Amino acid sequence: MSKKILYCRCAFAKVVPDATKDAVLEKLCESGAGFESVADLCEMAARKDERLKDLLAGDEPVRIAACYPRAVKWLFHNAGVPFSDGEENGDGGKHIEVLNMREQSADEIVEKLTES
Amino acid sequence: MKNEIHPLQVVVYEGDGANPLAASERFSLISLLLDKGYAVMRVAAGGGHLQTPAADLPLVVVGDFGGSAPELEDAAGRTEIRTHDIRGLAPDAVLETIEQGRAADQRGLNQPGAAGAWKPWFPVIDYDRCTNCMQCLSFCLFDVYGVDDNQKIQVKNQDNCKTNCPACSRVCPEVAIMFPKYASGPINGDVVNQADLEREKMKVDISALLGGDIYSRLRDRSEAAKSRFSKERSPDKALDERKRCLTKLQQSGIIPEEVLAELDLASLPSPDEIQRKAAEAAARAQEARDAAAGAS
Numbered sequence: 570m571s572k573k574i575l576y577c578r579c580a581f582a583k584v585v586p587d588a589t590k591d592a593v594l595e596k597l598c599e600s601g602a603g604f605e606s607v608a609d610l611c612e613m614a615a616r617k618d619e620r621l622k623d624l625l626a627g628d629e630p631v632r633i634a635a636c637y638p639r640a641v642k643w644l645f646h647n648a649g650v651p652f653s654d655g656e657e658n659g660d661g662g663k664h665i666e667v668l669n670m671r672e673q674s675a676d677e678i679v680e681k682l683t684e685s
Numbered sequence: 686m687k688n689e690i691h692p693l694q695v696v697v698y699e700g701d702g703a704n705p706l707a708a709s710e711r712f713s714l715i716s717l718l719l720d721k722g723y724a725v726m727r728v729a730a731g732g733g734h735l736q737t738p739a740a741d742l743p744l745v746v747v748g749d750f751g752g753s754a755p756e757l758e759d760a761a762g763r764t765e766i767r768t769h770d771i772r773g774l775a776p777d778a779v780l781e782t783i784e785q786g787r788a789a790d791q792r793g794l795n796q797p798g799a800a801g802a803w804k805p806w807f808p809v810i811d812y813d814r815c816t817n818c819m820q821c822l823s824f825c826l827f828d829v830y831g832v833d834d835n836q837k838i839q840v841k842n843q844d845n846c847k848t849n850c851p852a853c854s855r856v857c858p859e860v861a862i863m864f865p866k867y868a869s870g871p872i873n874g875d876v877v878n879q880a881d882l883e884r885e886k887m888k889v890d891i892s893a894l895l896g897g898d899i900y901s902r903l904r905d906r907s908e909a910a911k912s913r914f915s916k917e918r919s920p921d922k923a924l925d926e927r928k929r930c931l932t933k934l935q936q937s938g939i940i941p942e943e944v945l946a947e948l949d950l951a952s953l954p955s956p957d958e959i960q961r962k963a964a965e966a967a968a969r970a971q972e973a974r975d976a977a978a979g980a981s
Contacts, residue, residue: 578716578719578720579866580719580720580722580797581797581802581804581805581866582804582866584866584867584868584873591716594712594715594716594719595708595712598708598709598711598712598715598727599708599712601729602727602729603726603727603728603729604726604727605724605725605726606715606719606724606725606726606727607692607719607724607725608692608719608720608721608722608723608724608797609722609797609805611805611806611807611865611866612692612795612803612805613691613692613724614805615805615807615843616690616691618691618692620694620724636865636873636874637863637865637870637873637874637875638874639811639863639874639875639876640809640863640865640873640874641865641874643809643810643811643812643863643874644809644865646812647809647810647840671873
C-alpha cells in the first residue's frame with residue numbers, strides 16, 4: 570500500500586536542528602517518493618487548514634516528520650482533525666506514525682518514511 | 686486575526702509529461718520555498734495525488750515541461766491552477782516567478798523572518814492529561830482560554846498568546862499544556878515523567894502559599910499601590926509599578942526574562958484592568974466548573 574508523507578520544516582523556530590531537517594528533506598528528495606511538505610505544521614494547525622484533514626483521509630498509512638508525537642497529535646486535534654495514535658490500517662501496520670526530528674536521527678526517520 | 690492567511694500551495698510536478706529534476710535541484714527549490722512560508726507538494730512520476738488547496742487559493746504548479754507549461758484547469762472549477770515551466774531556471778528565479786504572481790494577486794503570506802510575521806506560538810492542550818480544572822483559564826489575562834458548549838476548556842484565542850511565554854503551561858498541575866516550539870520538555874511535547882509531575886505539584890503548592898495564584902500577587906501589589914496612584918496618578922508611575930510586578934513574576938521563574946524584555950509594558954493591562962480581568966476569568970472558570978459538575 571502506498572503511503573502519504575508529510576514533512577514539516579518548522580520554519581518559524583529554531584528548535585529542530587537544521588542539520589536533521591535538511592538531511593531528512595535531502596534524502597526524501599533523493600528517494601523519488603512523492604510527498605507533502607509544509608513550512609510550519611503549527612501554523613497550519615492554528616489556521617485549521619483543510620489540507621490537514623485531506624492528509625489523514627483514507628486508509629493509506631501516513632508518516633509525519635515533525636517533532637514530538639504528543640505535540641503533533643494534539644496539534645491535529647486542535648485543527649479539528651483528531652487521530653488516535655494506536656490506530657492500525659488494513660495491513661496491521663500503524664495508520665499514522667509521527668517521527669521526531671528533534672530527537673531521532675535523519676537516517677532513522679528517512680528509513681521509516683520510505684520503507685515499503 | 687494574525688493567523689488568517691493560509692500558505693499558498695506550490696506543486697513541484699515531475700509526473701507524466703514533465704522531466705524529473707535533479708535531486709539536488711529539487712532539494713534546493715523545495716527548501717527555499719518552505720523557508721519562505723509556502724506549502725510544497727512533490728508529485729513524482731507515476732504517483733501522487735493533488736490535495737485540495739485551502740479555499741479560494743490558487744494552485745501553483747511548477748515543473749520542467751520542456752520549455753512550455755501546459756494549461757491546466759480544475760475539472761470542478763473550484764481552484765485556479767497556474768503553471769510555470771522552470772526548465773533551466775535556478776531556484777531563486779523560480780521563487781521570484783511565484784512571488785511575482787502572488788504580488789500581482791495581492792495575496793498575503795506569513796513569511797518566516799519577515800517583519801510582522803506571526804510566529805505560531807500558542808498553547809496546545811493534551812486532553813489525555815487535562816482534568817478541566819480551569820487553572821489556565823483563571824491564570825491567563827489575555828483571554829487565550831475559553832470553554833466550549835460542554836464547558837470543556839479550549840484554546841479560544843490563540844492570537845492573543847504572548848510569543849515565547851509558556852507561563853500557563855507552568856501553572857498546569859497536570860502538565861497538560863504544551864508549546865511545541867518551546868526549547869525543553871515536557872512543555873515542548875516530550876513525554877511527561879514522574880519528576881515533571883512532582884515539580885508541577887510543588888509549583889502549585891508554592892503558588893497556593895503565595896495566595897492562590899500568581900496574579901493574586903499582582904492584584905495585591907496593585908491594591909497596595911492604589912492609594913498612591915489615586916493621589917499621584919501618572920503614566921510613568923503606573924508603568925514603573927507594572928514593571929515591578931512583572932519583575933516579581935520574572936523572579937518567580939514563571940515568565941521568562943526574554944519574554945518580559947520583549948513585552949510592550951505600556952500595552953499591558955493596567956493594574957485595575959488586571960484586577961478586573963482576573964476576577965472575570967476566575968468567575969468564568971467557576972461557572973464552567975459548576976456547569977460541568979451539574980452535568981455529571
